[in-house]
Amino acid sequence: MTADVTDLMKKLVSLCKRRGYVFQSGEIYGGLQSSWDYGPLGVELKKNIEASWWNFMVSARRNVVGMDSAIITHPDVWKASGHLKNFHDPMVDCLKCQGRFRQDHIEGDSCPECGGQLTEPRDFGLMFKTQMGALEDDSATVFLRPETCQSIFVNFRNIVTATRQKLPFGIAQIGKAFRNEITARNFVFRSREFEQMEMEFFCLPEEAGKWFEYWLDERMKWYSELGIKSVNLRTRKHEDTELAHYASSCFDIEYSFPFAQEGWGELEGIANRSDFDLKAHMEESGQDLTYLDQINNKKIVPWVIETSGGIGRTLLAVLLDAYREEEVEGRERVVLGLHRSLAPIKAAVLPLSKKLSTSALEIFDLLRPHFPVQFDETGSIGKRYRRMDEAGTPFCITFDFDSLDDKSITIRERDSLDQIRIPVENVVEKLADLMDNGWPAAQ
Ligand code: ATP
Numbered sequence: 001m002t003a004d005v006t007d008l009m010k011k012l013v014s015l016c017k018r019r020g021y022v023f024q025s026g027e028i029y030g031g032l033q034s035s036w037d038y039g040p041l042g043v044e045l046k047k048n049i050e051a052s053w054w055n056f057m058v059s060a061r062r063n064v065v066g067m068d069s070a071i072i073t074h075p076d077v078w079k080a081s082g083h084l085k086n087f088h089d090p091m092v093d094c095l096k097c098q099g100r101f102r103q104d105h106i107e108g109d110s111c112p113e114c115g116g117q118l119t120e121p122r123d124f125g126l127m128f129k130t131q132m133g134a135l136e137d138d139s140a141t142v143f144l145r146p147e148t149c150q151s152i153f154v155n156f157r158n159i160v161t162a163t164r165q166k167l168p169f170g171i172a173q174i175g176k177a178f179r180n181e182i183t184a185r186n187f188v189f190r191s192r193e194f195e196q197m198e199m200e201f202f203c204l205p206e207e208a209g210k211w212f213e214y215w216l217d218e219r220m221k222w223y224s225e226l227g228i229k230s231v232n233l234r235t236r237k238h239e240d241t242e243l244a245h246y247a248s249s250c251f252d253i254e255y256s257f258p259f260a261q262e263g264w265g266e267l268e269g270i271a272n273r274s275d276f277d278l279k280a281h282m283e284e285s286g287q288d289l290t291y292l293d294q295i296n297n298k299k300i301v302p303w304v305i306e307t308s309g310g311i312g313r314t315l316l317a318v319l320l321d322a323y324r325e326e327e328v329e330g331r332e333r334v335v336l337g338l339h340r341s342l343a344p345i346k347a348a349v350l351p352l353s354k355k356l357s358t359s360a361l362e363i364f365d366l367l368r369p370h371f372p373v374q375f376d377e378t379g380s381i382g383k384r385y386r387r388m389d390e391a392g393t394p395f396c397i398t399f400d401f402d403s404l405d406d407k408s409i410t411i412r413e414r415d416s417l418d419q420i421r422i423p424v425e426n427v428v429e430k431l432a433d434l435m436d437n438g439w440p441a442a443q
Contacts, residue, residue: 228318340435347396
């Protein structure tokens with residue numbers, strides 16, 4: 001990593017800790033490597049990303065339904081899916097700097113960090129194993145799911161029966177996944193416990209190509225709606241040699257992560273999984289997972305287009321994209337220019353002086369039932385604005401001495417620093433309007 005990149009990541013990691021976005025897990029014990037805890041603002045941002053995904057993928061569509069499955073899964077699921085056989089990465093170690101790398105992530109035969117000599121590749125199993133019940137023998141071995149999608153396939157028949165959905169339709173899920181990554185690094189980009197947002201779209205085999213194009217477009221649209229700049233997003237087709245064992249074609253949606261080799265890192269994979277998974281589970285379980293195509297009156301195994309993204313990577317892309325340092329009126333400020341729909345705190349209520357706190361608290365109470373808002377009375381007003389800029393809060397509401405007489409408050413917008421003064425009685429309505437339509441100048 002170049003000095004600039006290291007510097008940017010250091011600054012972001014530090015901001016995340018300072019403002020309560022993300023903490024190193026088990027920090028007081030020295031920290032558990034590549035395990036992360038989300039703090040008060042982090043959990044809100046994560047929830048906002050999840051809600052946006054769920055709304056875009058499920059609530060807004062007639063033909064996508066949701067589910068939430070168990071993390072500890074029947075071991076035969078992973079036999080059928082191919083994970084027990086295929087889910088391992090060949091790794092190489094550097095004899096000089098002791099760095100460890102995925103063989104498929106490096107070019108040439110010397111260390112990408114220091115140019116040192118590398119060992120022969122060795123395999124590392126990526127699934128977390130545990131035991132279910134009191135017995136500690138092989139028959140009790142179960143796995144923490146390394147992806148959420150297999151539970152969708154094994155519940156295919158249940159969901160068709162319960163919902164009477166007709167092809168084409170999708171099943172979506174958000175949940176934890178676990179991979180014993182060997183080179184977990186780059187903050188929440190690659191961790192061992194992470195959350196996936198996956199959707200499996202079942203369709204007629206002859207329509208799979210069309211739906212693949214459709215979902216690739218839709219997914220790019222979602223990332224843009226989060227406010228991520230389009231110059232920092234791209235799609236990349238997988239080479240034939242890169243394709244996973246189940247995929248007949250795959251595109252990645254990538255973000256220009258500063259630490260990524262060649263400048264781009266995966267946010268999400270869109271794959272045409274053909275009928276691989278349903279067929280594999282039919283074979284392993286001996287159950288019928290076919291679908292009755294009523295138009296042609298024949299049983300078929302649907303094909304599947306998968307969209308598979310990660311919350312941690314989306315959250316990191318959103319934060320990196322929003323982070324900026326600038327000079328305003330001769331003073332430096334750090335801003336998280338988060339889209340208002342994602343911002344954990346929508347508005348902060350700030351009394352100009354502690355003497356005004358009682359009246360300002362009344363405004364805070366007016367807003368609280370409607371929006372996630374914060375009250376802050378400590379420090380100079382300039383310091384409090386800076387804190388909110390760093391936290392990504394789009395609007396600050398200031399109660400000053402004139403407010404006592406004119407019953408009005410000032411709303412300041414984070415990016416333009418423009419201000420408007422409005423009557424206190426309109427504050428809920430005005431904030432709702434700003435949340436829906438944005439700041440007037442930006443409309
Ligand atoms: P990579 O090549 O970077 O290891 P992958 O191709 O193995 O990723 P998938 O199996 O396609 O990843 O998983 C789907 C999504 O889940 C990824 O696009 C990513 O957003 C997320 N994801 C996968 N592994 C991790 C991880 N270790 N930490 C955080 N997110 C992850």
